[in-house]
Amino acid sequence: MKRTGGCQCGKVRYEVTGEPMQQVFCYCSDCQTRTGGDKWFGIWYHHDNFKFTGEVETKTFTRKGSSGHDVHQHYCPECGVTVCADITIGQFYTIAGPSFDDAESLEPKMAIFTASAPKWAVLPTTIPVFDTFPSNM
Ligand SMILES: [Zn+2]
Ligand SMILES: [Zn+2]
Numbered sequence: 820m821k822r823t824g825g826c827q828c829g830k831v832r833y834e835v836t837g838e839p840m841q842q843v844f845c846y847c848s849d850c851q852t853r854t855g856g857d858k859w860f861g862i863w864y865h866h867d868n869f870k871f872t873g874e875v876e877t878k879t880f881t882r883k884g885s886s887g888h889d890v891h892q893h894y895c896p897e898c899g900v901t902v903c904a905d906i907t908i909g910q911f912y913t914i915a916g917p918s919f920d921d922a923e924s925l926e927p928k929m930a931i932f933t934a935s936a937p938k939w940a941v942l943p944t945t946i947p948v949f950d951t952f953p954s955n956m
Pocket of ligand 2: 845848849850859
């Protein structure tokens with residue numbers, strides 16, 4: 820299975836193969852800051868299954884994740900959309916769900932870091948919800 824997607828202006832493009840590792844709403848404070856909303860909808864693909872294919876290279880902003888390891892956020896230098904973040908400790912990318920060309924086919928399967936969600940957030944009721952991170956991951 821191959822999927823494609825990209826940023827708002829279309830200069831950053833990517834391609835993934837296989838099935839996602841996870842499909843996650845993340846309510847951590849870093850995701851709120853990045854999105855300007857209550858959560859990030861991330862589709863997780865292992866490094867081996869992801870490649871950039873667009874005409875411009877992303878810019879990156881690096882922060883420390885909750886694990887203390889680097890998270891490299893990749894955004895388009897033209898339109899500013901954060902397409903994905905490289906979770907180095909897990910060797911995967913969390914790709915913005917709405918950036919996929921077939922975004923409608925990808926829905927969230929769990930919610931994490933809901934303890935950090937804003938008070939006004941409407942948490943999902945039809946998928947597993949975790950205060951921080953599921954202990955078996
Ligand atoms: Zn762009
Ligand atoms: Zn997050």
